[in-house]
Amino acid sequence: MALFESMRGWRWQGSAGAFRAGVGVMLLGLSLAQSLPHDAACPAAAAPLSLTQPHYQDTAEEDTIVGFMSALVQSFLHTVQPNPFPKDLILDIAEDVDQTQQLDQELLKKVLIYRVGYLVCVAIGVVYIVLMPLVGFFLACCRCCGNCGGKMYQKQTSSTDCRRRTLYWSAFVTTVIILAGNICMFRSNEAFKQSVDGGVVELNKTIKNVNTFLTAVPQQVNFVVDESYKTVQEVSRNLDAIGPQLGAEIQEKFRGPLNPALRSVRLLDRETVNMDMELKKLNSSLVQLQSSVDRLQANVTVVKNRINQTLSKPTCSNCDRMKSELRKLTLDTSISIPSLNELQSAVDDVIRTDLQSKIKEVEDYFNGIPQRVTNDTKDVAENSKQRLDEIRTQIAQVTKDIPLSALTNASKTLEQVQEEIVKVTPQIKRAEHIRWGVCVVLCCVVLLVVVCYILGLVLGPVGLSPTKDPTKRSCTADCGGTFLMIGAGFSFLFSWLFMIVVVLLFLLGGSVYDLLCQPWNNGQLLELLDTPGLIPELEIGPALGLKSNISIPDIYRDCEENQPLWTTLRLYEVINLDDLLNVSKYTDEIRLYFDNTDITLSTITLLSPDVKKQLSSFSTSTKDFDSTAVTQQINNVSSINLNTTADQLDRLAEAQTNNDIRLELQTEAMDLRQIQSDIQTVITPQLESINSTVKDLQSFVQEINGTVGEVLSNVEAAQDFLNTNTTQIVETESRKFVDCQMGYFVVYADWANLTITQQVGRCGPVAGAVDSVDIIVCSHMVESLNAFWFSLGWCIIFFIPGIIFSIKLAKYYRRMKYSDVYDNHIIMNHIPRAQMKFT
Incomplete structure (x- = not known):
């Protein structure tokens, strides 16, 4: 029986240009990530530290003593x-x-x-x-x-x-x-x-x-x-762990239907093993009981023959009526339970299916999903790492533009x-x-x-x-x-x-x-200095390449309000920061790229039809098991009482006039009591043990009936879930992973935009x-x-x-x-x- 079919690898489709653009922008988003509420599929990126403003010394203040006049x-x-x-x-x-x-x-x-x-x-x-x-x-x-x-x-x-x-x-x-x-x-x-x-x-x-x-x-x-460079290093580590991250999410989605099925199979395997042990214990006890009964039966036969000889003697008075009672004296009891053999056969068939190895096979496959993802994305990860240098260059362009x-x-x-x-x-x-x-x-x-x-x-x-x-x-x-x-x-x-x-x-x-x-x-002096052509070195607009000139009074007023250089010097006229940090132009391309990516996992066969048939037969065998037959035969053995016959012999012995006959009858009555004593000390404990084993076995039989039904139900539900949802799960988790990376990029873009436009260069x-x-x-x-x-x-x-x-x-x-x-x-x-x- 094959538990799994072979797993086909991830097939990455699309042109080489789309691949480079998609992966490059995805890694840029990861490298520039600050912080993002994300699912477990999103690796925790290194969050940039908050921008700290420099410490300035206290400068001169108005002095009332100096300006008293x-x-x-x-x-x-x-x-x-x-x-x-x-x-x-x-x-x-x-x-x-x-x-x-x-x-x-x-x-x-x-x-x-x-x-x-x-x-x-x-x-x-x-x-x-x-x-x-x-x-x-x-x-x-x-x-x-x-x-x-x-x-x-x-x-x-x-x-x-x-x-x-x-x-x-x-x-x-x-x-x-x-x-x-x-x-x-x-x-x-x-x-x-x-x-x-x-x-x-x-x-x-x-x-x-x-x-x-x-x-x-x-x-x-x-x-x-x-800060983005530090995150790029984190991204490199995340790429190395892309298999465990995405694979873990796929595992988590599979865990819901698979765990109940595996748990019920483990329970069935454990109960089957326990039942097999109880059956073997019961068979062993029955064999031992049969041996003890046969031995005592031989002793009874010997005593019976001796009694018969004594009763046949002419000197034995009134002994004929005892012969009819003597014919009832027997221990010839054989224990035969056909249903027990059928149950043992059914248990042996289930054990031969080796459910434990099947469970391990499923677990190995389940635990091997991250490694499969790693193997299938190895080339992609290596190619993505090669794009990091280009990403660093793109990020460094900010410092060149300012x-x-x-x-x-x-x-x-x-x-x-x-x-x-x-x-x-x-x-x-x-x-x-x-x-x-x-x-x-x-x-x-x-x-x-x-x-x-x-x-x-x-x-x-x-x-x-x-x-x-x-x-x-x-x-x-x-x-x-x-x-x-x-x-x-x-x-x-x-x-x-x-x-x-x-x-x-x-x-x-x-x-x-x-x-x-x-x-x-x-402020009139600043307006004078701002006059075009008066001091060419103070024409800040042309010096910065602005489309319009910027006045010195405006700069001073903005700096009095401790505004950043981005708005004070109108750097937005020189640097298109929104375009540099814009992710919308990459989002559609990346989503289309991953939508065209065919990521499939083969259907998992949890239990073959033969195994299911064996389990159904096993359940039927347990239902056919009749513990009352065993109990009846045990009761037949436990009902034997030789003391009654011994008491009759004692009474007969007392009526004899011949001392020899009396002595022989008393001796034979004593032998019967000895055999009865042996029955009490040997047979009775064995019967009690067998009776306890039968009760335990009956309990296992009842539990197994429910467990087999649970196994078949859970396996069927899990099989239906995997057959219909495996592809969808892989696609959904892959899309979530991509969305997560885009989320990193969006968050960084907002953070970088906010930091550069509102925090960098406060000119107070x-x-x-x-x-x-x-x-x-x-x-x-x-x-x-x-x-x-x-x-x-x-x-x-x-x-x-x-x-x-x-x-x-x-x-x-x-x-x-x-x-x-x-x-x-x-x-x-x-x-x-x-x-x-x-x-």
Whole structure:
């Protein structure tokens, strides 16, 4: 009997081009798979790690200490320069310079008109620079000649105290204002120093962040590609295991109908073996019983003959009636069970079919399905592996299409800039230290003027006695007046020099704020830089090969929102990522290819008709088995009782007068009892054992009847299932396997598309770098610089009223040479006495 027919191999049909395209795209889908809910037929592909964003250092933030005067200074600069940012004028200047290498008169006039506020301020500064030393010189000369308050005489009137107090508080307020400006000078100077020192560090951080970003973008793109390479290796292993994977699924579908059939056949084989053992045990027991019965029958025959001889003796009285009973004394019993032999024959026939070997044959075939799949797909797997290199090349095309070289070049440039910054940092710090020292000197000179005023305002009132003659004022009051004059003198001496510093710093700081910082903050500077043709290197659209130009403000806004480079630089105009990762153009071709693939498994014959016929006959034999015949014969043997005959012999012996006859009858009765005892000790256990075996055998017979029916039913159902569904199962599982691979491709395409378009190159650090430079240059350095010159200008402007009030107030504290007394509205002038000359 043949359990299986030969299995035909898988026949792969279709053209060679279709094969390469189908297998190539299928493996690409596998290699690019991230994760997919799939059946057991889908091997677990290596899932790509989630894309991690680089770590950036914290950059500079707004400092309230640095910008404590920004609102006041900016308000002043907006008043000086209310005009909007001159974008058109700058473009005209750039175009004119490119063409003529100089400005024409018309543009120069426009520039002067635009800067008229600064020109007015510079003119005021120049007038201050020119007039202040001249006024100071003429005032000094005039006072030396006794004019302009130079004469040491003070007229006393009723309003003298009121004027003194008025001048005092005016000078005091002016001094406080100058002191406040001087404090702002010290503070802004220190803030500028901190801005320069911290600016170098923050600038390095900013460059590092941009460099980190530029380095991370190629790494992120390569990450997407490298993750697919790791999966390609996994795909190679999956191809080696394609037999076990697909074969296991086919096995799983076959397992449902085959397992009940095999389980029932195993049960039938086990029950048949057990029944055979019980039958053999029963036959052996019957043989042994027959032997024991024959032996005891021989003993009974011997005793019976002896009894018969004793009863035949003439001296035996009343013995004739015993002869009729003696004829009943026999153990001649033979056990014959024809149905048992028929059952044994049927069992032997089933055992000869060797169901166990048939079961093993089915299991070997069932377990060999994966190996058959492996053998049949060996060439396909090898050819598929050869396509992996081409797949890697196709995936690597993403890195070629994205202009990563420009980022690499920019990163190298930034590294060079950072190296140059490191080189010049010591010179910057040295120059900043010198600047800081010069500004401290300027602050200290202004502070010196303030100190002189304060000493004058303190010593003058302390030493002044209003009722005293002006010529008799105390030294303390006189020193107070002298300090006021010194303060005024220092103001004349240094104010015009300070104004030069103010004008220069005003032009520098104010221009930087108006032309750089303010348009930088409101975006006008970026719009200027985005003007076509102004800076050809900044035309990003043509540089990237875009169909349309891309504006720098748009890039900045996108980077502020931390958008990816895909949308920020409009790379979708250069790279057709959807087409590169599109799987729909391959899906129909692959499905058609596998639909045309003929994958068949031969029909499996579980049990041949002869075996089924033998099992049916076996079931009939078990039904014909009659255990009652065995039981009846066993009961016939167990019903023998020789003690009855022995008791009769004893009674007969007691009636005898002949002692010899009596003794012989008693002896023969004892022999019968001995034989009966042997029956109890030998025959009875054997009968019990046989009876138990018969009961077990009867139980097996009943079970086998049901098992044979279950075997025939399950085998028939399994056979029908396999005959009708084997081809469909193979086709369905193969299609599921292909769909699974397509699912991998679809998932990767979505993941790669999402990663490249939404994760790769989030340019927030670029906008952060621009903002950081703005904070370093404008919010820190420029605002500190503007605060310094504004504070210095504030001080020297108030030097003028300070000079006026201090000079006028000094006469109320200094000791006069000529006295003037006011009493009851009568002014008494001390007439100088005549001096006599002695010769």
